[in-house]
Amino acid sequence: MATPAALPLRLYELAFANGRVASPFAWRIRYALAYKGLPFESVPVGFTEIPALFAGRFKTVPILEQGPTALNESWDIALYLDRTFPGTPLLFSNPKELAMVRLFDGWFSGDVLRRWFRLYVLDIYRAVRPEDRAYFRESREARIKGRSLEDFTADREAQLPAVREALAPLRAQLSRYAFLGGDTPNYADFIALGGFHWVASVSTLPPLEHGDSVLRGWLERGFDLYQGIGRDERMRPLFA
Amino acid sequence: MATPAALPLRLYELAFANGRVASPFAWRIRYALAYKGLPFESVPVGFTEIPALFAGRFKTVPILEQGPTALNESWDIALYLDRTFPGTPLLFSNPKELAMVRLFDGWFSGDVLRRWFRLYVLDIYRAVRPEDRAYFRESREARIKGRSLEDFTADREAQLPAVREALAPLRAQLSRYAFLGGDTPNYADFIALGGFHWVASVSTLPPLEHGDSVLRGWLERGFDLYQGIGRDERMRPLFA
Numbered sequence: 098m099a100t101p102a103a104l105p106l107r108l109y110e111l112a113f114a115n116g117r118v119a120s121p122f123a124w125r126i127r128y129a130l131a132y133k134g135l136p137f138e139s140v141p142v143g144f145t146e147i148p149a150l151f152a153g154r155f156k157t158v159p160i161l162e163q164g165p166t167a168l169n170e171s172w173d174i175a176l177y178l179d180r181t182f183p184g185t186p187l188l189f190s191n192p193k194e195l196a197m198v199r200l201f202d203g204w205f206s207g208d209v210l211r212r213w214f215r216l217y218v219l220d221i222y223r224a225v226r227p228e229d230r231a232y233f234r235e236s237r238e239a240r241i242k243g244r245s246l247e248d249f250t251a252d253r254e255a256q257l258p259a260v261r262e263a264l265a266p267l268r269a270q271l272s273r274y275a276f277l278g279g280d281t282p283n284y285a286d287f288i289a290l291g292g293f294h295w296v297a298s299v300s301t302l303p304p305l306e307h308g309d310s311v312l313r314g315w316l317e318r319g320f321d322l323y324q325g326i327g328r329d330e331r332m333r334p335l336f337a
Numbered sequence: 338m339a340t341p342a343a344l345p346l347r348l349y350e351l352a353f354a355n356g357r358v359a360s361p362f363a364w365r366i367r368y369a370l371a372y373k374g375l376p377f378e379s380v381p382v383g384f385t386e387i388p389a390l391f392a393g394r395f396k397t398v399p400i401l402e403q404g405p406t407a408l409n410e411s412w413d414i415a416l417y418l419d420r421t422f423p424g425t426p427l428l429f430s431n432p433k434e435l436a437m438v439r440l441f442d443g444w445f446s447g448d449v450l451r452r453w454f455r456l457y458v459l460d461i462y463r464a465v466r467p468e469d470r471a472y473f474r475e476s477r478e479a480r481i482k483g484r485s486l487e488d489f490t491a492d493r494e495a496q497l498p499a500v501r502e503a504l505a506p507l508r509a510q511l512s513r514y515a516f517l518g519g520d521t522p523n524y525a526d527f528i529a530l531g532g533f534h535w536v537a538s539v540s541t542l543p544p545l546e547h548g549d550s551v552l553r554g555w556l557e558r559g560f561d562l563y564q565g566i567g568r569d570e571r572m573r574p575l576f577a
Contacts, residue, residue, distance in 0.1 A: 190434075193430050193519060196514060199510060199513065201441065207509060208505075266440065269443035277440055279432050279433060279436030
């Protein structure tokens with residue numbers, strides 16, 4: 098019998114109309130798999146296909162499937178990968194690094210991703226597969242208390258300076274180190290790079306200033322990782 | 338000859354009129370020394386005494402002195418302690434934990450401490466030693482572009498909800514773990530607890546809501562560490 102680690106990995110990932118994998122959470126896992134040197138089969142899905150997967154067990158993707166095992170929630174998947182493949186480079190060297198990365202995620206997902214949602218939710222609507230649009234509009238307008246996506250994003254350019262300023266902790270770190278994780282990338286980089294992949298998949302308003310050289314250098318290094326995992330001609334400009 | 342590690346430690350720390358050590362940066366080091374089990378002599382100083390120390394070599398405290406060595410900047414001091422006392426518990430288990438804590442500090446010092454300065458600079462002015470007041474007012478009013486401390490803080494109550502909301506990443510982490518560092522505290526806890534010590538030394542406006550039970554539980558645990566290092570009857574209420 099094959100050991101669990103020997104069974105192939107399949108990743109169900111949100112994809113947009115142009116085929117690009119477009120979720121910040123899927124990108125974390127893509128980076129994690131590449132870092133660990135684990136090949137996987139990608140299964141691109143749209144929002145409205147999720148209920149048909151695994152008898153409706155999951156409300157969100159990414160979902161990782163390996164033999165009889167299927168799990169979603171990107172943190173659970175990351176921890177599963179370290180547990181199942183202890184012979185590959187560990188995402189978390191010890192419980193302290195893990196706790197610190199979770200603390201970082203609390204800030205990045207809670208503050209930065211939320212601000213980007215505010216800027217880009219209409220761009221996302223326009224980028225999702227045609228059959229997903231009605232679902233996307235309805236579910237997101239419910240989250241923003243019934244305002245239309247158009248109304249919600251109408252003043253987005255005025256918010257841009259504050260959104261750029263909110264990234265100051267990344268700049269402080271990247272003025273000192275090549276990566277958020279220090280001299281080499283760690284899962285904090287994968288979280289943040291995943292966020293930028295999401296924005297770059299949809300943005301019609303570059304999130305960063307042209308002269309933001311500290312973030313530019315790190316993004317170049319991050320997109321180049323693992324034989325250019327992040328390089329894709331469909332990406333839209335991140336710099337004004 | 339004594340090894341460097343055997344020489345006594347002296348910590349020059351900012352103190353207020355009531356004698357309380359009142360700098361968030363001094364508190365980080367106090368926690369670090371207690372965590373490592375290292376005794377030290379405290380030398381309380383006022384702002385205007387700093388130029389007279391060490392022939393004016395340092396513009397800020399804390400300053401750590403050990404035999405012929407003197408250094409300031411709390412990060413340099415923390416790293417010095419791990420280097421000089423490798424046989425005591427390490428503040429940073431490896432370079433990854435260190436990088437992640439620095440990333441946290443970028444957010445906490447850059448965002449949270451800055452917001453608290455906005456709320457409490459006039460309270461600090463009133464708490465510093467009488468002989469430090471003129472210096473404190475002049476230097477801080479220069480930082481805020483010549484506005485008076487009174488004018489700068491006049492609308493502070495209106496900012497309180499946003500300042501409380503900015504602590505959401507701490508709450509997210511502390512809903513999962515007992516400490517920011519996980520099951521046991523690490524230097525991220527010492528950084529954040531140090532910030533609360535600073536506020537508790539001066540505040541006439543409690544920074545937290547009465548019902549903020551997640552932060553309350555962590556603060557109680559943090560103040561109890563190392564035989565109640567953080568317990569002091571001069572502390573002002575942190576909860577409304």
